[in-house]
Amino acid sequence: xxxxxxxxxxxxxxxxxxxxxxxxxxxxxxxxxxxxxxxxxxxxxxxxxxxxxxxxxxxxxxxxxxxxxxxxxxxxxxxxxxxxxxxxxxxxxxxxxxxxxxxxxxxxxx
Numbered sequence: 890x891x892x893x894x895x896x897x898x899x900x901x902x903x904x905x906x907x908x909x910x911x912x913x914x915x916x917x918x919x920x921x922x923x924x925x926x927x928x929x930x931x932x933x934x935x936x937x938x939x940x941x942x943x944x945x946x947x948x949x950x951x952x953x954x955x956x957x958x959x960x961x962x963x964x965x966x967x968x969x970x971x972x973x974x975x976x977x978x979x980x981x982x983x984x985x986x987x988x989x990x991x992x993x994x995x996x997x998x999x
Contacts, residue, residue, distance in 0.1 A: 900991035903983060906967065912979035915968040917987050923994050925961040932957065935993040955986055 901917035909915075919928055925947075932949050933939050937957060940948035949957040954971035968990075974982045 900984070900987040901966075901994070903968075903987040905983075912976060912983070913970045913972070915970070915983045915987070917966050917968055917990060919964045919966055920991075920994055925959055925964055928959060928964075928966070928994060931994055931996060951986075957990075 901920070903915055903917050905912065906914035906916050919925070923931070929939070929947060936951045937949040938951070940950055940956075942948070945961040947959040947961060949959070951957075954973060956969040958967040958969065959965070968983060968986060970979055970982055970986070
C-alpha cells in the first residue's frame with residue numbers, strides 16, 4: 890500500500906484516496922476554469938463513455954475499464970482504475986491516466 894503522503898504529485902493534483910489499500914482509487918481535481926458540465930462535455934468528446942447519472946453524480950468508463958465518478962455540485966473527480974492492471978503497475982497507470990485527463994480537460998471543446 891502506498892502512503893497517501895507519498896503518492897505521486899502529477900497531473901490534476903493526482904493523489905491516492907484516503908483508505909485505499911490496493912492503489913485502485915485516486916482523486917484528481919478539475920482545472921479551475923472547467924466546471925462539471927464542461928468536464929462532462931470534454932470527457933464524452935474523448936474516450937470516456939457516459940454512464941449512469943444519479944442525484945448529481947455522473948459515472949464514466951473508458952475502453953480499458955477505468956471509471957471516473959464526478960460529483961457535479963463539488964467538482965470532485967474520482968478515478969477508479971481497472972483491476973486488470975497488476976498492483977505494482979497501478980501507481981504508474983494512475984499517473985498516465987491523470988496526464989491524459991489533464992490534456993483532455995484542457996482542450997477547447999467545439
